[in-house]
Amino acid sequence: MLHIKCPHCGMRSQNEFSYGGDATIKRPELNKEISDQDWNNFVYNRKSLRGKHLELWQHLSGCRQWIKVERDTATHEIFKTLKANQDI
Template sequence: MLYIKCPFCGYRSQKEFAYGGDGTVKRPELNQNISDEKWNEFLYLRKSPRGKHIELWHHVAGCRQWFKVQRNTVTHEIFQTTKMNEEIK
């Protein structure tokens, strides 16, 4: 069981959260023509790193906010959590 620090509510049990996937994926610019390969990459292709990984989590049973989490995918250690408009250092 992870113990995750929500930037708004503080430390809460993992039971209150939902995993939201890779936090580094950037949506292609609006109104730009992009190739099918690029679009396919954005929609479906994800890295599965071993080690530090920036993820999105949703505090679905709490304040209902999305935020970023930097987590080690091997040890599950959480290094940092930030609001969506903040950068993970």
């Protein structure tokens, strides 16, 4: 069981959160021409890293805010949590 420190609410159980995927993926700019391959990469293709990883989580049963979590996918150690609009 993980404990995640929500930047808004404080330390909470993983049960209250929902995983939201890789936080490093950036959506292509609006109205910009984009190849099918780039769109495919944005929507589907992900690296499954072993080690430090920046993830999106939503505090679904708490403040309902999206947050960023820097977590080691091998050890589950959480290094840092940030508000969704913050960068490391």
